[in-house]
Amino acid sequence: MKFVTAEKSSEIFVGLVNEAKTKILPLNKASEKKSGSKEFPETMLECIALGNIFIQKVNDLLDWADSDEDVFLPIESIKLLAPIPRPSKNIFCVGKNYADHAIEMGSKEDIPEHIMVFTKAPTTVIGHKETVLSHHGLTEELDYEGELAVIIGKKGKGIKREEALDYIFGYTIINDITARDLQARHKQFFIGKSLDTTCPMGPWILHSSAVENPNKLNIQTSINGEIRQSSNTENFIFPIEEIISVLSEGMTLEPGDIIATGTPAGVGKGFKPPRFLKKGDVIDITVENIGTLSNQIQD
Known part of the structure; x- marks a missing residue:
């Protein structure tokens, strides 16, 4: 479904x-x-x-x-529209959950030992084929991050890892668009991750019953038809069960909570020189079984 x-x-x-x-x-x-x-x-x-x-x-x-x-x-x-047009709380985002992405953003020393979590404001969310604003004049380093996202289906705290998948309603796709210069300037992720329109989501939610193993799905991002990111969620450092378990250790997860699970290597900042987004660029993110989320950058 x-x-x-x-x-x-x-x-x-x-x-x-x-x-x-x-x-x-x-x-x-x-x-x-x-x-x-x-x-x-x-x-x-x-x-x-x-x-x-x-x-x-x-x-x-x-x-x-x-x-x-x-x-x-x-x-x-x-x-x-976005499947959840206005989330009830910030979107949970897991940082550096693919080793190759951690390395492209720094070195092997940047591969995390513990889950890194930041959030995006609910006001960032837009839907499939909606316009992503370039925020020209505010940022010159707008970047893409294709990610599988988890939608929590029932309330839970202290969720055991072996029971975590039972708490999932379904899965969708998120583009964790990031203003890299703002991210670096503020030394925290929130402002650089929370500009309006920088969380495209969709095109729909695939019910969990249709996904046998969310930790084994192909994921691919292309810019104007050129494949930039290509991986599989089996390359997660922290699988979805662990993410849910750790998040819920001291915090209650609720129906409709959204967790973006991290992005693989191939983001714009990882290229030398960097290849940031510009006006007119079309971003297509495809996740196996779910579909394709498409958006375009405009002023």
């Missing part, structure tokens, strides 16, 4: 992707036609918080909807 937050005629709704039909099933519109009432919450965050009840309701609706083509919308007729 792939879940979207979408917009059509100024109406925002949660929907389900039917890739075979290249259509979207708007959950509440379909449930209203089926039973006369809206059976689903209005936002993705509220749907995720319902847990297994939400998935059961979706399955029940699908059994009915498959026989009624009129309830589906052509995917080209809607606008895809």
Whole structure:
């Protein structure tokens, strides 16, 4: 199952992707036609918080909807927003989680022994095919970072590593766009990571039931069709189970929390000379089984 937050005629709704039909099933519109009432919450965050009840309701609706083509919308007729357009808290981000990326940003001595975590502000989030602002005049070193992201599905604290995957609702793609000069100037990551529009997310959330092993997925980033990053999440220094376990040791994780799991080598700053983003550049990030997140840089 792939879940979207979408917009059509100024109406925002949660929907389900039917890739075979290249259509979207708007959950509440379909449930209203089926039973006369809206059976689903209005936002993705509220749907995720319902847990297994939400998935059961979706399955029940699908059994009915498959026989009624009129309830589906052509995917080209809607606008895809970020799956969670406004997260309830900052996005958790894991830094230097691929050894080759740690090395390109410094040396072997920069490979971390313990998980590095920083955050991005909720106001950074935009959706698939939305414009990333260049922030010209504020930064001259805008960079890309293609990442697999985890969406937490249920509340937990002190989560055991062997149980961590059970706390995941699904997976999406994030571009952790970074102003490298601001990052260096402030000696902390937050400002350089939190400019408006610098967290493209999407195009949807792939439910966890469709992913056998999130620590073994191909990931690739291209700029204007040129492949810059190509790796596999099996190269994580800290696998997803460990990330969730460590984050939850003294902090409660909640439904809808987002964790970006780190980026592989090939970022713009890693080239000699560096190859930072410029106006007109198109960034495509593809993660196996999930799809492709695409955005363009503009002023």
